[in-house]
Amino acid sequence: MEKLGKLIYSGKAKSVYEYKDEDKVVVSFRDDITAGDGEKKDSLSKKGYYNTLISTKLFEILEENGIATQLVKLIDSSSMVSKKLEMIPLEVIARNLATGSLIRRFPFEEKTPFNPPIIQFDFKNDEFHDPMLNDDIAIALKIATKEDLAEIREITLKINEVLSKFLDENGILLVDFKLEFGKDNNGNIILGDEISPDTCRFWDNKTHETLDKDLFRKGEGDVMSAYHEIFNRIISNEDIKRWSIDSN
């Protein structure tokens, strides 16, 4: 296991460390889980492991489909060497079915399908509780340019297409998800953060059983069994061998 460098930043579930190459960092996934602006907190054994490997697998699928992600390589089963990015403080949400905050705020029937999907931008800011914003507000806040927002929307639609197909082939319905983007040294927009059961609604595509963090948010069911189920459905023994990590 490589020794981690100096801690740069610690978020609610991940920590970011310096790496020997200046243009890279190590993103380390912890077992911490939070909900409701961090009001509900716990630590669930193996969560960091599942989210690291699920994110890695999904980032690899995206890279194979021409979408640039922060992923450089895994260094162990909870740490990913990643491109160093200047993060854009937006939560980019894509919705294929109506649920969650959308049906709390708007008169949609639960499970109304959206085709094309709804793309929503929220301002990533705990103090203001991540409010929804539109292009004009994002531009006025100098978070992103008009061109950045158009590009982010286009990449998000492509990500939705690629992941919906891959996950459906593995028995998982991609209901909605949240992405975060950043810019590299050359100003390219790159997918950062993670794609995991913490950041997506994953339902069994036949029974619509919840297999994601909603179980923790609502205090229902065995959260880690659901993460384990997603892990089993998309990660093979060959992946584990290829990554040269313990099967844990």
Ligand code: 5GP
């Ligand atoms: P909603 O707005 O319905 O609560 O969430 C929509 C989707 O975005 C869900 O898949 C949810 O997991 C994700 N999402 C939205 N905001 C956040 C956030 O602050 N943190 C995390 N981890 N996921 C979020």
